[in-house]
Amino acid sequence: xxxxxxxxxxxxxxxxxxxxxxxxxxxxxxxxxxxxxxxxxxxxxxxxxxxxxxxxxxxxxxxxxxxxxxxxxxxxxxxxxxxxxxxxxxxxxxxxxxxxxxxxxxxxxxxxxxxxxxxxxxxxxxxxxxxxxxxxxxxxxxxxxxxxxxxxxxxxxxxxxxxxxxxxxxxxxxxxxxxxxxxxxxxxxxxxxxxxxxxxxxxxxxxxxxxxxxxxxxxxxxxxxxxxxxxxxxxxxxxxxxxxxxxxxxxxxxxxxxxxxxxxxxxxxxxxxxxxxxxx
Numbered sequence: 492x493x494x495x496x497x498x499x500x501x502x503x504x505x506x507x508x509x510x511x512x513x514x515x516x517x518x519x520x521x522x523x524x525x526x527x528x529x530x531x532x533x534x535x536x537x538x539x540x541x542x543x544x545x546x547x548x549x550x551x552x553x554x555x556x557x558x559x560x561x562x563x564x565x566x567x568x569x570x571x572x573x574x575x576x577x578x579x580x581x582x583x584x585x586x587x588x589x590x591x592x593x594x595x596x597x598x599x600x601x602x603x604x605x606x607x608x609x610x611x612x613x614x615x616x617x618x619x620x621x622x623x624x625x626x627x628x629x630x631x632x633x634x635x636x637x638x639x640x641x642x643x644x645x646x647x648x649x650x651x652x653x654x655x656x657x658x659x660x661x662x663x664x665x666x667x668x669x670x671x672x673x674x675x676x677x678x679x680x681x682x683x684x685x686x687x688x689x690x691x692x693x694x695x696x697x698x699x700x701x702x703x704x705x706x707x708x709x710x711x712x713x714x715x716x717x718x719x720x721x722x723x724x725x726x727x728x729x730x731x732x733x734x735x736x737x738x739x740x741x742x743x744x745x746x747x748x749x750x751x752x753x754x755x756x757x758x759x760x761x762x763x764x765x766x767x768x769x770x771x
Contacts (some may be wrong), residue, residue, distance in 0.1 A: 510541055521545075535559065538725070542718065550671035551712055555722075557662050558708040561655045562701055562723050564730030568649060571595040573748065575731045579738040580746040588735035589728060596724055604723050607644030607680075607706035608716040610635060614679035628682035644703025645683060652698050659704040663711060672711035680707045 511520050518525040520537070521544050528537060532546065535556045539547040547555065567573045575592030579585070596602065610631060617627035632642060660677065667674035680703055687697045699707075702723075709719040738746070749755070 509544065538722075542714075548671065550666055550669055554662060554666050554671065554708055555712060557659060558705040559722065559726040561659055562705055562726035564727070564733070565701075567734070569727075570600050571727060571731060572734050575735045576738040577746050577748065579735040580741075580743045582744075585732065585735055585739070588738075589731050592731035592735070593724055593728060596720070596727065601723055601727065602720055603643040603700075603702035604706045604709065605716045605720040607703050608676075608710045608714075608719045610643060610683075611676045611679040611706060611710050612716070614682065615675050618675070618679070624678050624682040625685060628679060628686050632683060632686060642683065642687075642697075644680070644706050645687060645699055646697040652696070653700040653704070655701045656699050656704045659708060660699075663707055666711070674711070676707050676710040680704075 509521065511518070512522070513519075520528060521540050523540070528540075532540070533552070536546055536552050539545075539552065539555060565572065567576060571592040574595045575588045578591035579588040583591075598606070613631045613634075614624070614627045617630050618624055622630060635642060663672065663674075663677050666672045667677065680699060684699055691697060705723065706719055709722060710716075714722065
C-alpha cells in the first residue's frame with residue numbers, strides 16, 4: 492500500500508462513525524438514505540434513530556415527545572432564557588444567543604435530570620438486591636442527603652406543584668400498562684415522593700418537578716443518564732430560540748438583568764450569600 496493510500500485510510504478511520512455516512516450524492520443516517528426519512532419520519536423519531544441506531548416504536552416515540560414538549564420553556568425566571576434574551580440585545584446573532592442560553596444549563600440549572608436518572612438507577616439497584624421500593628428509596632435518599640440536602644428532580648422554587656408532573660407520569664403509567672416500558676424507574680420516583688411526603692407531613696410539599704418527571708421517562712426509555720441532560724438541552728433550545736427571537740424585536744440594546752432604574756444594593760462582605768436550588 493502506498494504512503495498516500497495509507498494516510499487516506501488513517502484519516503478515514505480517524506473520523507469513522509456509525510451515525511451518518513456522506514458521499515457525493517448520498518446522505519445516510521444510521522445506514523438509512525435520508526430521502527427515505529424525509530416526509531415519513533418525524534423529528535423525534537430521527538432524534539431516537541441517531542442516538543440509538545433504530546427507529547422507536549410508536550409508544551416510545553410518543554413518550555419521548557411528551558418529555559421534550561414539557562421542557563421547552565420556563566420563562567425568563569429560568570437563567571438560560573434570561574441569558575439568551577440579554578445576549579440577543581448585545582449585537583450577537585441568534586446562534587450566539589442560543590449558545591449563551593444553552594451554556595447556562597449546568598449541574599444546578601438543567602443538570603438535575605441527569606442526576607435524577609442516576610438516583611433512580613441507584614434505587615432500582617437497591618430494589619433488585621431485595622429491598623422494597625420504599626426502603627430502597629429511603630436508603631438512597633439518606634446516602635445522597637448526607638452529601639447535600641437537595642434531591643435532584645424534587646421540589647421547585649416557583650411551583651408548589653409542578654403542572655408538568657401529572658401529565659408526564661400519567662403517560663408513563665399508560666406506557667407501562669401497554670408494555671412500552673417496565674415502570675421500575677417510575678416506581679422508584681414515586682417512592683421518593685412518598686418518603687418526602689411522610690417526612691414533611693404538614694409542611695410545604697416537595698413533589699416531583701419537571702427534571703424528575705422527564706428523568707423518569709428518559710430512564711424508562713433506556714437513555715443513559717448523561718443523555719437526560721442532552722435531551723433536555725435539545726428541548727429547552729426551542730424555548731431559548733423563541734425568547735431570543737422575540738427579544739430581537741423589542742428594540743432594546745445591552746439589556747441587563749434588572750431595569751436600569753434599579754441599582755444593586757451594597758453587599759456587606761461578611762454577610763453570607765443566600766443559596767437556592769432551582770428546577771428547570
